[in-house]
Amino acid sequence: MKVLVTGGAGFIGSHIVDLLIKNNYEVCIIDDLSHGNIDNINSKAKFYKYNIKSSNLINIFKIEKPEVIIHEAAKISVSDSIKYPIKDAETNIIGTLNVLEAARKTNIKKIIYSSSSAVFGKAEYFPIDENHPLNTISNYGVSKQASENYLKVYKELYGLNYIILRYSNVYGPRQKSSGESGVIPIFCMKILKDKSPFIYGDGNQTRDFIYVKDVARANLLSIQNNLSGIFNVSSNKSISINQLFKYISSILNKNISPIYKRKINGDIENSLISYKKIFNELGWKPKYTILEGLKETIEFYKKR
Ligand SMILES: NC(=O)c1ccc[n+]([C@@H]2O[C@H](COP(=O)([O-])OP(=O)(O)OC[C@H]3O[C@@H](n4cnc5c(N)ncnc54)[C@H](O)[C@@H]3O)[C@@H](O)[C@H]2O)c1
Structure with a gap:
């Protein structure tokens, strides 16, 4: 086909x-x-x-x-x-x-x-x-x-x-550090260069990656x-931006603190999306945990 x-x-x-x-x-x-x-x-x-x-x-x-x-x-x-x-x-x-x-x-x-x-x-x-x-x-x-x-x-x-x-x-390999969910490539690139990334708001806002x-x-x-x-x-799982930062830092074995900035206007506070329907009708569910996906993603950015 x-x-x-x-x-x-x-x-x-x-x-x-x-x-x-x-x-x-x-x-x-x-x-x-x-x-x-x-x-x-x-x-x-x-x-x-x-x-x-x-x-x-x-x-x-x-x-x-x-x-x-x-x-x-x-x-x-x-x-x-x-x-x-x-x-x-x-x-x-x-x-x-x-x-x-x-x-x-x-x-x-x-x-x-x-x-x-x-x-x-x-x-x-x-x-x-x-x-x-x-x-x-x-x-x-x-x-x-x-x-x-x-x-x-x-x-x-x-x-x-x-x-x-x-x-x-x-998120994943090849994502640019701009766009809808560029937070992961931004964190990876900054932490790899021993620089502190910005977190907008208190970092307790959650996303479903x-x-x-x-x-x-x-x-x-x-x-x-x-x-x-x-x-x-x-993924039907939400993770806070602070937790995401900790995961990436620990996979990269770096001890860097983020810089907190003022919350961006219009940014949604929390996100958690159900995949029940596609599981019931197409048999799809995610195979990768966030840690598995982050490890593969980080390998990609390390090589760049
Ligand atoms: N990345 C995310 O988290 C996310 C979340 C929800 C939905 N989406 C949707 O998934 C799709 C792919 O997103 P992505 O993250 O891979 O973005 P991307 O920018 O990497 O991919 C979009 C591609 O479309 C091309 N393109 C843009 N305008 C074009 C045009 N006028 N003619 C021909 N090509 C054009 C770009 O060159 C680019 O290669 C988009 O429709 C986006 O809205 C992405």
């Missing part, structure tokens, strides 16, 4: 491509390299340096004739989306719509879309399940939610099957069945 992965030169997309190729899928990638890295691209994948907003996007679909699309390409910075909402929407809404139009016109069977727990915003209860109200507090969250809505309507109108995966905070290889496996399972629907992809 041939799979087209948008954003396949990026952090998560490149791990998905690697896993697909390992499982004997034929893979082509569309990425404009605006945030991705050419070194992330698997040599067995066909690569198009292309913008998903291009009016010629459909030509690649016509040439490659993929059966499934995994759509990862996006602007991922929440803070940029707040500063430049139009830029965010141009890629995350119009770009996604352009992908959907190309998919519909070339009779693609199914699309897997990378959404985000950012659509939930301020939590009303924990753990957050797929039925939790969508109270997003960022333009990025709005753009992810808008794309989700288009996918639902495209299924109704044109029969395009979809799976929406709402990732919690993804999920290892990138587990996220890639959720995408693989999503193309191996006939379901349509929305699924959280998370």
